[in-house]
Amino acid sequence: MVVVLQRESAKIRPLTSEPIRGEDPLSATREHALEFKNLSMVFPDGTHALDDVSISIERGEFVTVVGPSGCGKSTLLRIASGLETHTGGECNVDRDSIGYVFQDATLFPWRTVRKNVELIAELHGLDSATMAPRVDESLELVGLKEHEVKYPRQLSGGMKMRASLARSLVLQPDVFLFDEPFGALDEISRERLNDELLALFKAKNFAGLFITHSIAEAVFLSTRVLVMSARPGRIVADYDVPFEFPRTHDIRYDPAFAELSGKISNDLRGAHP
């Protein structure tokens, strides 16, 4: 709780793209916001999902993992969040400061948008006085303020995903895990949500770990793109994405964008069994 309150004050400080280490008492004892060290995962049924994966992510970094279906990308997120326990190596992260955005929006259909956004904060025992301004802020950030009284069934796929994002934002986590959140959306909504996610990333300066099948999405969003091999998943390529922030829609048509996408695409071909 103390940690969360301190972060509240940190929010007011002018936002920079530099990682803010040292202000967070927990990350002072932690080298990285999220770190996998020689991580491996073998499921009880013998499935070898991950093999010797090492990734470290700081605040202000947005890392995307692309890879063939079933290569263990999602397992990475499930381990980071504690939903699964890895069988080898290390996973260092502050589990109290994780925002997890699922593939499905997983909104409660009986709650209005606002009540849905309140859910996680509610589960963490935030009192309504602390919660209300944060919920307002989150809803405004994703552009759902005027839709807060609607029920999920009245929302489009993109709006549902926004509500899901807003729900994770309320606790102001350091680390955001995204498990193919826009995979089910049409192209236009997806690009629009990509733009908004970038804006959020720059505003909140979290450490992001994003899973996707879309190379364009990976390059557009990330500061770094990792390519994972087929099972057992290993990191087979690692690219820094050179584009400056704030990124606009136009960089998708930049020759450098196409070149990088091409390289990643080639690596992915190699990664397929």
Place this chain on the structure above:
Amino acid sequence: MSTDTDTGVSDAAQQVAAIQGNGLPIAAAVKPKRFAGPSRFVGPVSVFALFIGFWYFTHHVLMSGPKKPLVPVPHDVVKDSFLTWNIERGADGSRTGGGLVKLLEGLFESVQVAALGLAIAIVLGFVLATLMSQAKWVQNALWPFLIALQAMPILAFVPLIGTVIGFNFKARVMVCIIIAIFPIVANTLFGLLSVDRGYHELMTLNGASRLTRLIKLQFPAAMPSIFTGLQISAGLSVVGAVVGDFFFRQGEPGLGRLINLYQNSTAYEQMYGAVVMSALLGIAVFMMFGWIGNRVVGSWHEKRSS
């Protein structure tokens, strides 16, 4: 929905969505309802007309000679049971008194039995389903017996229950509980257990306890299913009240006992009247629970509100 009605981004996109008609899902959901009004009644009314026609046909054509009184015509049933306030005991002593007042007394008696039986079945069923949802072994232990309770012929047990508990109000309520509890347990349990994994993981990630999970996730998620169970059980509780009563030849006469009495005294007009009254009661409680269900989950549950 293919078009996104994303907000705060592009007005043009919103306009496109609105033009395509899926920008306002609420309006779309309300629209067909407005026109469904009169046509809603065409089906039930036609079936009712057919049924009444068949009734007359049975009396006039299918029944002959001494059998004719067994199926009195509908208008006689209505006249003797609903339009006549009170019929004194027949002069020859072979008829029990009848009329609306007797029916209403029977109805009042049966409603009490059904209401109390249903209330107990709801509470008990809810508790059982909740316990079963929390531990697999409880579920395994109870399930076979609930199925047995559901499958056994209640008629065979009614006299036994009467003998053991006495042919009183308590025994009538007991029959009601036995017959009404299964759909409540089955539907509640199904609702509690069929919450998608993603929702459970969301709760796990945020450190929700079992109780929190149950209250914030499982119970609300189970509501539509619970109301389906309640609706079925409400109808069954009326059956339980009437059937139990039918075999109990003592105590205050409910609708079941009236049916039995009228049958024994060959007052078939009144007997059919009592049957009709039971049916009306069944329909009333079924609709009542449907209405309550709509009030509770209609705002968010797609199947109910559309």
